[in-house]
Amino acid sequence: SYELTQPPSVSVSPGQTASITCSGDKLGDKYACWYQQRPGQSPVLVIYQDTKRPSGIPERFSGSNSGNTATLTISGTQAMDEADYYCQAWDSSTVVFGGGTKLTVL
Amino acid sequence: QLLLQESGPGLVKPSETLSLTCTVSGGSISSSSYCWGWIRQPPGKGLEWIGSIFYSGSTYYNPSLKSRVTISVDTSKIQFSLKLNSVTAADTAVYYCARRPALGGSSNWYFDLWGRGTLVTVSS
Numbered sequence: 001s002y003e004l005t006q007p008p009s010v011s012v013s014p015g016q017t018a019s020i021t022c023s024g025d026k027l028g029d030k031y032a033c034w035y036q037q038r039p040g041q042s043p044v045l046v047i048y049q050d051t052k053r054p055s056g057i058p059e060r061f062s063g064s065n066s067g068n069t070a071t072l073t074i075s076g077t078q079a080m081d082e083a084d085y086y087c088q089a090w091d092s093s094t095v096v097f098g099g100g101t102k103l104t105v106l
Numbered sequence: 107q108l109l110l111q112e113s114g115p116g117l118v119k120p121s122e123t124l125s126l127t128c129t130v131s132g133g134s135i136s137s138s139s140y141c142w143g144w145i146r147q148p149p150g151k152g153l154e155w156i157g158s159i160f161y162s163g164s165t166y167y168n169p170s171l172k173s174r175v176t177i178s179v180d181t182s183k184i185q186f187s188l189k190l191n192s193v194t195a196a197d198t199a200v201y202y203c204a205r206r207p208a209l210g211g212s213s214n215w216y217f218d219l220w221g222r223g224t225l226v227t228v229s230s
Binding site for chain 1: 153166169221222
């Protein structure tokens with residue numbers, strides 16, 4: 001079965017750029033999306049179709065996907081961005097989630 | 107504004123069937139523009155897709171759960187439902203219902219709207 005691998009944790013200082021990676025076999029040939037989940041809340045879509053931002057998502061969130069890696073980039077990270085982030089893709093008629101990355105804003 | 111709301115028992119006994127319903131308010135469930143899905147999250151763990159259904163009734167299931175899962179849609183009631191049988195403690199999780207836009211291509215899957223989730227505990 002297809003697997004998506006994320007680092008368990010990433011730390012960033014306020015105002016700096018955070019990058020969260022998601023690795024999978026030929027992931028660049030698929031569409032990747034990203035969700036933000038704050039404690040006790042439902043996931044929120046922040047990037048879909050590799051690079052697109054849903055309405056209401058700040059411009060500081062951006063995405064890329066090439067080769068075996070999709071990346072979520074948060075520019076000018078704010079304290080409110082501290083959350084768990086999950087990547088997700090579709091493979092062989094199955095939705096696959098990455099294990100999640102806890103972003104800490106120090 | 108479209109809202110999704112999960113409902114169902116918060117406690118299920120081992121070996122019994124977990125049954126949840128997602129009510130869609132503020133919009134229609136009968137559209138080829140969307141399909142509807144269930145995702146769960148065990149306490150302190152990550153997200154796991156359970157399955158999805160189109161309003162036509164076509165379904166996709168997680169292979170690891172397929173033998174125990176049934177997802178159905180009731181367009182007249184603007185609801186879709188999840189049944190998971192033979193549950194064990196490993197099925198304890200927050201269960202979310204969610205919407206997937208279906209017009210971006212058959213391989214372009216993402217969930218743009220989620221319910222608040224409901225915790226289901228499997229215990230005797």
